[in-house]
Amino acid sequence: MIESKFLTTPSDLGIIAVGFSGGQGKAGVDTAPTALIEAGLLTQLSDDLGYTLHGDVSPTASTVYTANLPAHDPPVRGMKNPRAVSSVTRRIAEQAYAHAREGRLVLTLGGDHSIAIGTVAGSAKAVRERFGGGKDMAVIWVDAHADINTPETSGSGNVHGMPVSFLSGLAKGEGEVFGWLGEEERISLRKLVYIGLRDVDVGEKRILRENGVKAFSMFDIDRYGIGRVMEMALAHIGNDTPIHLSFDVDALDPMWAPSTGTPVRGGLTLREGDFICEYVHQTGSLVAVDLVEVNPSLAADNDLAAHETVRAGCSLIRDSLTYERRVVERVHKYHWPAVQLNLWMLVMLIASCLIIGVFASFIQIQQILLLPIPWYFPYYITVASLTVSFILLLLWLIFQRRLLPSIVMIGGFVLFVLWLVGLVVISIQLWGPSASVSSNCDLYVFGADPQPRGQSIQTLAWLAQRAICQSWQAVFAFGLLGGIFLLWIMVMAYQVFADDS
């Protein structure tokens, strides 16, 4: 079961079925709720998914919202049927509010998209009341169109192209035409996300740009894939925000949903539409769902088209409400700074190889001189070899795309400690109290007076001794460098880890 963050009774559904078509010019969208219910949508929700249904469950309930519409309804500011749309949406807002107030999920079957003025207003108001004024509801508007025309920018005068502008306060209503829409019913444009846009009017584009509205067009879906788009959409909304999903069936490609008033080719596949619904449901933040613009009478060549569209609608609703636990494997994606990491490996490899080489030759020298081999010679060789193995391990993990910061941090720490011990011992040998290497070198090698010249045994011996002294210096320099680099890799790993969360 998906745990719901904002509903008190998540298995209760408040149904609003609105047979209304006044937000646009084509008859037929008003028959959609009946068609959806007759296709078995509500029985599936109650019998298969286990919801308790409240509200408009009978196939005829959808007519009450449009009863007693004003007989005389001339345009206002270019809007067609303004009074009818205003009074119907007001009624819907009250219904949606009543269900949402109870902590139920609100499911609205439209109708054209103008009815979202009512559903969004009602749920926004309930969210404000239930969670305090500070909490704004987010709206995910899945649609081929932005529906954000103001009466002034609209070319058609159809209110189904304007709901977002009234809901966000871009367009102000007055008197009997949306005068009822108050401050507490508003939504913020910052919490609005569009998905599926591909037919946006010139005036709408300007509005979207000027208000910085988050919109994922079909271009974005092609570019990033629907999975990434949903991730970005929800990242924008944030995970502590109730979500109202308003799904216009024309977001789907006409191939999947041909029976709709304003079809636009090049849309979402049915599967992408389903994915959106599933994804939003999985957030546990869903408080309301609308399905609009299904118009069964617009079946151009055959009845199959209408049937398909209704079926697509049912599928969308089901997916946005399916109550099941999916095991979500959290996939981390760590972003390692490639250049730094490569530099680190290269420098550490050089330092380790140098140390191995120097101490291997020191051991040989001791053997030739028949001197005992001090414990720290093999110790250095071991630590440096471990470092080389660690680098090989990192390369292998990078190749497998499984370089976890924790592995790097633990490995880096262990090596750092070993490395530090080595560094301390070297320092003691170099500058320690008794017969230190450094003082011997300064005395007999670098400070030898006179320095031997010419091809003699003495010169060769002096050169051999100088090489040993220089090797000690190199070992110290690279030991110090390695220690610092090991500290650095731990910091780097921590940053990569912190970045991810």
Ligand SMILES: NC(=[NH2+])NCCC[C@H](N)C(=O)O
């Ligand atoms: N919900 C819809 N199907 N809206 C279509 C809107 C089309 C156009 N932008 C208009 O303002 O008229």
